[in-house]
Amino acid sequence: xxxxxxxxxxxxxxxxLFSACSAENKVDDxxxxxxxxxxxxxxxxxxxxxxxxxxxxxxxxxxxxxxxxWTSLHPNAASYISSYAENEAWQKVMKDTNxxxxxxxxxxxxxxxxxxxxxxxxxxxxxIQYGSFSSTYSGGMEAAINExxxxxxxxxxxDYAPDYWPLxxxxxxxxxxxxxxxxxxxVIDPEKADSNWRKMVTxxxxxxxxxxxxxxxxxxxxxxxxxxxxxxxxxVPFTLPIASSSCWPLLTGIFDVIDNWYVDLDxxxxxxxxxxxxxxxxxxxxxxxxxxxxxxxxxxTMVEADYKAAYASGKIAMILGSGADLRTLxxxxxxxAQTLPYIKRDENSMYHADIITSPNQGDSTVITTSCKNVxxxxxxxxxxxxxxxxxxxxxxxxxxxxxYDAKGNPVYTDHMLKPEEFGTENANYIYRIHFAPKYLxxxxxxxxxxxxxxxxxxxxxxxxxxxxxxSVLRLPVGVQLTSDESAKRSSIxxxxxxxxxxxxxxxxxxxxxxxxxxxxxxxxxxxxxxxxAREITQAAYDRYxxxxxxx
Amino acid sequence: MIxxxxxxERLFDIINVMLIxxxxxxxxxxxxxxxxxxxxxxxxxxxxxxxxxxxxxxSLDGYKVVFNNPNIINGYINTTINLVIGTxxxxxxxxxxxxxxSRRNLYFKRIITFFVVFTMYFGGGLIPTYLVVKGVGLYxxxxxxxxxxxxxxxxxxxxxxxxxxxxxxxxESAVIDGANxxxxxxxxxIPVSKATIAVITLFYAVSYWNSWFAASIYLRERKLxxxxxxxxxxxxxxxxxxxxxxxxxxxxxxxxxxxxxxxxSIIVSTVPILCIYPFVxxxxxxxxxxxxxxx
Numbered sequence: 001x002x003x004x005x006x007x008x009x010x011x012x013x014x015x016x017l018f019s020a021c022s023a024e025n026k027v028d029d030x031x032x033x034x035x036x037x038x039x040x041x042x043x044x045x046x047x048x049x050x051x052x053x054x055x056x057x058x059x060x061x062x063x064x065x066x067x068x069x070w071t072s073l074h075p076n077a078a079s080y081i082s083s084y085a086e087n088e089a090w091q092k093v094m095k096d097t098n099x100x101x102x103x104x105x106x107x108x109x110x111x112x113x114x115x116x117x118x119x120x121x122x123x124x125x126x127x128i129q130y131g132s133f134s135s136t137y138s139g140g141m142e143a144a145i146n147e148x149x150x151x152x153x154x155x156x157x158x159d160y161a162p163d164y165w166p167l168x169x170x171x172x173x174x175x176x177x178x179x180x181x182x183x184x185x186x187v188i189d190p191e192k193a194d195s196n197w198r199k200m201v202t203x204x205x206x207x208x209x210x211x212x213x214x215x216x217x218x219x220x221x222x223x224x225x226x227x228x229x230x231x232x233x234x235x236v237p238f239t240l241p242i243a244s245s246s247c248w249p250l251l252t253g254i255f256d257v258i259d260n261w262y263v264d265l266d267x268x269x270x271x272x273x274x275x276x277x278x279x280x281x282x283x284x285x286x287x288x289x290x291x292x293x294x295x296x297x298x299x300x301t302m303v304e305a306d307y308k309a310a311y312a313s314g315k316i317a318m319i320l321g322s323g324a325d326l327r328t329l330x331x332x333x334x335x336x337a338q339t340l341p342y343i344k345r346d347e348n349s350m351y352h353a354d355i356i357t358s359p360n361q362g363d364s365t366v367i368t369t370s371c372k373n374v375x376x377x378x379x380x381x382x383x384x385x386x387x388x389x390x391x392x393x394x395x396x397x398x399x400x401x402x403x404y405d406a407k408g409n410p411v412y413t414d415h416m417l418k419p420e421e422f423g424t425e426n427a428n429y430i431y432r433i434h435f436a437p438k439y440l441x442x443x444x445x446x447x448x449x450x451x452x453x454x455x456x457x458x459x460x461x462x463x464x465x466x467x468x469x470x471s472v473l474r475l476p477v478g479v480q481l482t483s484d485e486s487a488k489r490s491s492i493x494x495x496x497x498x499x500x501x502x503x504x505x506x507x508x509x510x511x512x513x514x515x516x517x518x519x520x521x522x523x524x525x526x527x528x529x530x531x532x533a534r535e536i537t538q539a540a541y542d543r544y545x546x547x548x549x550x551x
Numbered sequence: 552m553i554x555x556x557x558x559x560e561r562l563f564d565i566i567n568v569m570l571i572x573x574x575x576x577x578x579x580x581x582x583x584x585x586x587x588x589x590x591x592x593x594x595x596x597x598x599x600x601x602x603x604x605x606x607x608x609x610s611l612d613g614y615k616v617v618f619n620n621p622n623i624i625n626g627y628i629n630t631t632i633n634l635v636i637g638t639x640x641x642x643x644x645x646x647x648x649x650x651x652x653s654r655r656n657l658y659f660k661r662i663i664t665f666f667v668v669f670t671m672y673f674g675g676g677l678i679p680t681y682l683v684v685k686g687v688g689l690y691x692x693x694x695x696x697x698x699x700x701x702x703x704x705x706x707x708x709x710x711x712x713x714x715x716x717x718x719x720x721x722x723e724s725a726v727i728d729g730a731n732x733x734x735x736x737x738x739x740x741i742p743v744s745k746a747t748i749a750v751i752t753l754f755y756a757v758s759y760w761n762s763w764f765a766a767s768i769y770l771r772e773r774k775l776x777x778x779x780x781x782x783x784x785x786x787x788x789x790x791x792x793x794x795x796x797x798x799x800x801x802x803x804x805x806x807x808x809x810x811x812x813x814x815x816s817i818i819v820s821t822v823p824i825l826c827i828y829p830f831v832x833x834x835x836x837x838x839x840x841x842x843x844x845x846x
Contacts, residue, residue, distance in 0.1 A: 079620055079621065079622075120678045120682070332593070
């Protein structure tokens with residue numbers, strides 16, 4: 001017994017001893033570096049920090065600062081380079097700013113997990129570029145600032161980002177819900193943006209055989225479907241996309257309904273799938289199509305991969321999706337794809353589109369509190385919005401990948417358009433910086449793949465200048481909800497959306513007669529507190545209109 | 552001597568063989584399906600619904616894409632190194648641990664066994680594990696894949712039970728001849744439990760061959776990536792949508808190939824293991840106590 005006690009106490013003592021020698025905890029004090037850095041950085045800022053009118057000169061003078069930059073390596077580039085440090089455009093940017101960037105790339109597909117682990121371990125890279133940051137970190141950017149994970153950029157931007165600041169000043173789209181600035185985003189001028197990529201895509205040979213020129217109205221489309229049924233055995237004319245697809249507006253738009261929140265011609269806010277008579281008309285037409293066999297009987301069970309595969313193997317004549325993607329799919333399967341214009345109800349109607357190009361194009365980039373050179377980081381990220389900077393980001397290395405032509409427009413050289421080892425789709429990620437917070441120049445002007453192949457450029461831009469398309473119904477881009485309103489509305493709408501999609505399927509398949517539309521469908525939606533959600537949106541819209549008229 | 556078997560026995564044999572034969576077919580067919588699909592034309596793979604009996608249009612396109620990736624050779628090398636070092640290390644740790652736990656006169660045996668078994672049911676979770684591995688300094692090194700998972704509790708217990716079944720008389724006779732514990736372990740216990748050791752080695756080897764998650768969170772340098780991670784990246788890059796719609800030589804690396812690449816990567820990663828298995832199989836068939844004096 002005595003021996004036992006001795007041994008026991010000895011073991012306990014040993015254990016206590018070892019626990020005392022724990023590794024040193026490095027707690028990063030977020031404010032530690034700034035005091036010193038202000039002194040250091042006075043040599044790089046050319047004027048005193050007073051807001052507008054400051055300029056930053058590149059390259060930075062003094063020692064080369066090293067910043068760690070976390071971003072995902074695009075799979076197209078990963079087959080050829082192992083880090084963006086080998087990307088020519090990044091190399092030039094590093095040289096031009098005198099900042100050394102150490103890239104950290106997570107494994108493909110594991111970005112979210114790796115990021116959460118990095119944040120929780122406290123040892124974060126200086127800059128994190130991840131478009132879904134606000135949905136990965138619980139509470140979004142606001143919580144990230146409050147919990148000391150990322151730096152609140154509001155006081156840094158006016159002084160150290162003189163090119164980015166005017167683009168985002170007072171623009172709620174770039175702010176957190178409480179009005180602070182948390183990240184750098186890809187910025188585009190909505191007037192100069194690309195056109196909508198969502199299209200109805202079918203086969204060119206079918207259209208030629210049927211003698212139809214890009215069906216323009218509802219009646220022409222139905223005639224095309226009928227032709228497919230009559231002339232092509234075993235080919236289904238059409239199928240509906242999956243519930244979460246963003247292509248629904250292509251169909252609902254025919255009936256003046258946008259599958260989202262919108263404002264009708266009387267100034268009243270509506271939600272597409274509860275829009276009274278118009279939505280009923282849409283459902284009735286879809287039901288008619290289903291009965292006539294225009295819509296595939298399996299549409300509720302097919303996922304995107306299934307109907308894309310069916311389209312490629314010729315079993316379905318038309319699907320909704322990305323025009324560019326389906327064009328290559330069709331080409332690999334041996335036929336030519338053809339997009340359709342927006343379908344209008346009849347010859348005299350307009351199609352009311354929902355396309356909103358926000359100036360904020362994503363790729364949110366934050367500076368973490370582990371960064372010891374916040375001003376340098378801000379100034380570095382600002383470079384992408386200067387003229388020199390954004391030309392390098394968007395086009396690559398001047399002289400190597402592109403040159404100015406006589407009119408002062410950039411023109412790609414063969415280095416970019418005809419790279420020997422890999423196609424232009426890959427060169428896009430190796431010779432220029434595609435995903436990054438920068439001043440974005442639209443794909444149709446800067447994507448090497450498109451510019452190397454005028455046919456695909458034409459394909460993408462077809463139907464862009466359709467005079468019968470307008471956007472009178474969509475909610476203005478500046479209509480914003482506060483975070484409380486937004487949370488409340490989404491908690492109501494999640495259930496309503498699920499119910500609406502379920503009922504759509506049942507109405508179209510004929511399980512439930514359309515006569516119950518008002519009595520059952522609309523009534524149920526109303527009982528799920530839909531009016532509250534509508535009022536919230538209406539209030540936000542009225543607020544926006546009041547402010548807009550003041551300016 | 553030819554035994555005459557009764558009708559019942561023969562009927563039993565026939566039914567037995569039929570049942571097991573059907574089961575084996577059911578087990579093997581998916582692998583056969585993958586093999587046939589991997590040699591087919593990409594378009595046919597996408598549109599086919601149904602069973603394969605032969606490749607639909609012979610084509611090596613899928614394999615070309617997989618092997619053209621420069622990281623694949625690296626992946627194979629890394630996985631092989633991890634496997635060899637990892638499995639030997641694991642086996643060393645597991646046998647020592649199992650031997651110690653199987654001795655009757657180990658102090659605190661009950662408590663230690665309890666803690667060990669406890670880890671089988673409960674774990675800290677991803678983030679604490681990550682913090683521990685990082686704090687110890689294993690981040691971005693090969694050892695992060697080997698050390699934290701060096702002992703699998705399940706295998707440890709199986710081996711411990713195996714050691715416990717070895718008759719004490721073998722032990723005692725060795726002690727009389729002047730053997731210490733290490734000698735007993737390596738000269739007597741392990742040779743006697745060859746079958747169990749072989750099974751556990753195979754388990755560890757296969758888990759190292761299949762591992763990708765630990766590598767994805769602990770490794771930063773791409774040249775340390777194991778095979779499965781490389782294959783995963785190939786798969787992802789071939790299902791990424793083509794954003795520009797350009798039709799050129801490289802466009803085939805797009806949606807059509809996605810399905811085909813899946814099958815090719817399954818074959819590429821399974822075939823080496825399939826080749827090694829027959830060599831290990833003889834240990835499973837023979838009994839536990841082969842080659843020793845019983846009694």
